[in-house]
Amino acid sequence: MKMKNKSTWFSRKTLSIAATVMACGALSTGAMGAGAGLSSSEVDAPTLRRLTAQQYQRMIADLFGPDVKIAGRFEPVQRQGGLLEVGTSTVGLTSSGLEQYDAIARGVAAEALDAEHRNVLMPCKPAAENAPDQACAQQFFNFVGPHLYRRPLTTEELSVQVDLATDAAKNLKSFYRGLELSLASMLVQPQFIYRQERVVPVKGTPGRFELDAYSKASRLSFFFWDAAPDEQLLAAAKTGKLDSAKGIAQEVDRLLASPRLEDGMRAFFSDMLGFSEFDTLAKDAALYPNYTRQVAEDAREQTYRTIVNHLINEKGDYRGLFTTRKTFLTPILGSMYQVPIAHKSPNGYPETAWAAHEYPEGDPRVGILTQMSFVSLHSHPGRTSPTLRGKALREMIMCQRVPDPPGAVEFTVVQDTSNPLYKTARDRLNAHATEAMCTGCHKITDPMGLALENFDSDGAFRTTENGVTLDTSGTLDRASFVDAPSLGKAVHDNPAITMCLVNRLTSYSLGRGPAKSEAAWVKSLNEAFATQGYRVPDLMRTIATSPEFYQVSVSQPE
Amino acid sequence: MALAHPNRYGRSTLTRRLAASALSAAAFFGLAAQTTASAETRDFVVRWFMQAANSYADNSDCPEGLNPLPEEMVRRQLKALGMPEGQREELIAGINGGSSPPEIREALVYRGRVNGEPVHAYTYPTSVPDLPELIPENKGPLAYGFNLDGKVKAGDFTDPDSMERGVDNAFWRAAGCLMNHRGTRTQRPTHGEQHWDLQRDKQPAWVVRVTADDLTKDGPVTVFFGRAMERPWRDANGDVRKYSTFRVDPDVRWQNKLTGTIKNGVINVTTDQMHLLGDPYVLVDLDLSKAHLRLTILPDGNLEGVIGGYLPWLTVFYEYGSSGYTSEFMIGVNLPAMYYALRRNADGYPDPKTGENTRISTAYRVNGAPAFLLTKDEESKLSSNK
Numbered sequence: 001m002k003m004k005n006k007s008t009w010f011s012r013k014t015l016s017i018a019a020t021v022m023a024c025g026a027l028s029t030g031a032m033g034a035g036a037g038l039s040s041s042e043v044d045a046p047t048l049r050r051l052t053a054q055q056y057q058r059m060i061a062d063l064f065g066p067d068v069k070i071a072g073r074f075e076p077v078q079r080q081g082g083l084l085e086v087g088t089s090t091v092g093l094t095s096s097g098l099e100q101y102d103a104i105a106r107g108v109a110a111e112a113l114d115a116e117h118r119n120v121l122m123p124c125k126p127a128a129e130n131a132p133d134q135a136c137a138q139q140f141f142n143f144v145g146p147h148l149y150r151r152p153l154t155t156e157e158l159s160v161q162v163d164l165a166t167d168a169a170k171n172l173k174s175f176y177r178g179l180e181l182s183l184a185s186m187l188v189q190p191q192f193i194y195r196q197e198r199v200v201p202v203k204g205t206p207g208r209f210e211l212d213a214y215s216k217a218s219r220l221s222f223f224f225w226d227a228a229p230d231e232q233l234l235a236a237a238k239t240g241k242l243d244s245a246k247g248i249a250q251e252v253d254r255l256l257a258s259p260r261l262e263d264g265m266r267a268f269f270s271d272m273l274g275f276s277e278f279d280t281l282a283k284d285a286a287l288y289p290n291y292t293r294q295v296a297e298d299a300r301e302q303t304y305r306t307i308v309n310h311l312i313n314e315k316g317d318y319r320g321l322f323t324t325r326k327t328f329l330t331p332i333l334g335s336m337y338q339v340p341i342a343h344k345s346p347n348g349y350p351e352t353a354w355a356a357h358e359y360p361e362g363d364p365r366v367g368i369l370t371q372m373s374f375v376s377l378h379s380h381p382g383r384t385s386p387t388l389r390g391k392a393l394r395e396m397i398m399c400q401r402v403p404d405p406p407g408a409v410e411f412t413v414v415q416d417t418s419n420p421l422y423k424t425a426r427d428r429l430n431a432h433a434t435e436a437m438c439t440g441c442h443k444i445t446d447p448m449g450l451a452l453e454n455f456d457s458d459g460a461f462r463t464t465e466n467g468v469t470l471d472t473s474g475t476l477d478r479a480s481f482v483d484a485p486s487l488g489k490a491v492h493d494n495p496a497i498t499m500c501l502v503n504r505l506t507s508y509s510l511g512r513g514p515a516k517s518e519a520a521w522v523k524s525l526n527e528a529f530a531t532q533g534y535r536v537p538d539l540m541r542t543i544a545t546s547p548e549f550y551q552v553s554v555s556q557p558e
Numbered sequence: 559m560a561l562a563h564p565n566r567y568g569r570s571t572l573t574r575r576l577a578a579s580a581l582s583a584a585a586f587f588g589l590a591a592q593t594t595a596s597a598e599t600r601d602f603v604v605r606w607f608m609q610a611a612n613s614y615a616d617n618s619d620c621p622e623g624l625n626p627l628p629e630e631m632v633r634r635q636l637k638a639l640g641m642p643e644g645q646r647e648e649l650i651a652g653i654n655g656g657s658s659p660p661e662i663r664e665a666l667v668y669r670g671r672v673n674g675e676p677v678h679a680y681t682y683p684t685s686v687p688d689l690p691e692l693i694p695e696n697k698g699p700l701a702y703g704f705n706l707d708g709k710v711k712a713g714d715f716t717d718p719d720s721m722e723r724g725v726d727n728a729f730w731r732a733a734g735c736l737m738n739h740r741g742t743r744t745q746r747p748t749h750g751e752q753h754w755d756l757q758r759d760k761q762p763a764w765v766v767r768v769t770a771d772d773l774t775k776d777g778p779v780t781v782f783f784g785r786a787m788e789r790p791w792r793d794a795n796g797d798v799r800k801y802s803t804f805r806v807d808p809d810v811r812w813q814n815k816l817t818g819t820i821k822n823g824v825i826n827v828t829t830d831q832m833h834l835l836g837d838p839y840v841l842v843d844l845d846l847s848k849a850h851l852r853l854t855i856l857p858d859g860n861l862e863g864v865i866g867g868y869l870p871w872l873t874v875f876y877e878y879g880s881s882g883y884t885s886e887f888m889i890g891v892n893l894p895a896m897y898y899a900l901r902r903n904a905d906g907y908p909d910p911k912t913g914e915n916t917r918i919s920t921a922y923r924v925n926g927a928p929a930f931l932l933t934k935d936e937e938s939k940l941s942s943n944k
Contacts (some may be wrong), residue, residue: 283794285793285794285795286795288794289793289794289795289797290793290794290799290800290801291794292792292793292794331788331791331802331803332791332799332802334801334802334803334930335791335799335800335801335802335803336801338801340803340930340932340940341803342803342805342932342937342940342941343787343788343803343805
């Protein structure tokens, strides 16, 4: 009971500090121009981005070990400009959300400093384990601090953490418990939870600003690896290497050459393709018994692997993602695609072993649009949806906005798959589109979605619906197609998809949509992308080595 | 040419996909000389394999009734042990759902007597006097199975599907009035739902491959029954997942390479002996003598049929006996009575010394889901194709 009281005292104290610093952080950002009524996409301002759940997990794993558990869920982020990453720059934190961060932080700190982990993590040993040791605590925070805040701690920040550790160790008669509670308090500070970008004047150009070296390092590492800067990048920031174009180019090459580029690529495409929706995806088991949670997870992973293999391993053209026949399958996915995939291990475990697979010429599966991830994610639990699939293609792949349906629409005819008058989705949508208010939007979504009707809501192949052979022909911006493979070709040839990729990747890297003042830069990126044969890593290099990537506008304090 | 389940993919696409599997199918069966290049192959994973039930809705096939409910079975058993009524009812009053007073458990488990000393009733069932009234026999004229001995005798059944007379299914005679065995072709008995559910998760899958020149026409057919290296995966409803891939266990002891005929879409096969290794807790070894198979590939791509033959009756008993008191108390099957019933009804393969029959005729219902089977050769070929 005594212990509980002390913990409560500590909880109040650390949360109070966190709230105070967070308010200061918001104010300072506001002073820099990103707050107070201005949408971040309207100016090329620095951003204050909340770590995504994946970034949080990756930072904890990198610093404390991959076995340290993250027990809890973070508050959701609203998608903006087609990306959650952009949403992270405008999302706040509720008091209950902060409590959740606090609970997670306590769990992480306890595990990171338990007997098993502390021997690896600690840079020193305390003089006594049942008493404070300021020198050792200081060494500890000097080590973990720059990794958590992505910059060196200020003298004041270091002092706060050491004092907290000392006070707590005295009260709890345990050096490690004191350190643990102080570490937990760091994990709820805005300096950790938010990626704060700081600016400095551009040398020799009065009135212009750019990110400081540590902010540059963060932007680079989160862009390429979806992770905090490593030792080498922090060192590059410290030594001034990131102040020169040459130094930046060297670090960019290093980041691109690392296997961790795959993490960054996965994070970006997960965001762009809306894969967070898999967390709540479900199918009607009576209609689609083969679609299980494991299938959904493997379907998502299949697309990640296809993308990584095509873009990184094979250095492929981005447009080829829509026409590639190469993919990867697990035995359980093989059962969905009706492809024999042999288990590798002696008794068939683990179930998730992956095998490379190439669809033969003439196969209806071509490109990522025909993979289960896309067709099952953009379907209803009990039926397909050409409209949702077409909308996803327009919005996610082509960056075109499809208006939401008006409020007073009658959907019954579309939803009733048993109506003998309208046996296929095309029949039902044609009947529905006789309503004038619906026709316009359905014209821009449905043709592409109908081309994917050979793939049921669970992604399984079919040639008929209710006994009627499916008509999968249509047009996309005047390019005709007859089936999913030729739709893939039409998408491949559509210039909107590469422009969309440039827009999304730029927005993802900046945490905001490109500003009007950056139009010329974006145009040059599009040109470079084409010149480079639409190689995504090359585009990333071009973005990250552009001065525009680091330059910001800053409103002057009055 | 391989053709697998054209209901999902077009024939041409799957034909290409399975070319590797089909190419070595002939070698797999050791039938290279007989199998033409246009042979058609279908692979299946067994999704259901349990004694075939054919209960009448009005229970008229059980004129002596069904086995008593567990509480009543316990009452009668305790009475048979000579326990005074007052004590007996006091103990029975303590039964609460799935739990029973320890005194009941103790009394039933050690109710065997050898030289007056208590012994374990399930290990030594003959140490307990028979109570045949607890396992009423099935008297119905219809039961699934085959005429295994070629004779039409009193007590034989008629198969409700094939209408074959002289069907030998002494197991159904012995156990067909147990409540947990009651069922039909479409309504699965509780016993099977429970045991097969356990079995298929614990044991490597049982798999089937059917090959013929044209499975839609009358003619010769080969049927392979074997084991896989993997257990079957489940779908969202708990059933076996369709179109899964299984590597065939190369152990020849569990490879049954059979030949038969197709007539009017029905595959008929007979063989002297059939072996499938099962699960030690449920069915250790499906050791069928004079095995008969009657299988049909359904329009939806699934496999359905009946497999009959003679099983060692003691093996059948241990399917129940291994769960001991749980079987008795939860489902009301008096195990020593079951032992005597199976022994009494055993109808084949007499022991040369004692003359007592060692096997009992039976029939199993089998259902298969479409799957992909890979022999070692096929697996290698598939890998090299990639």
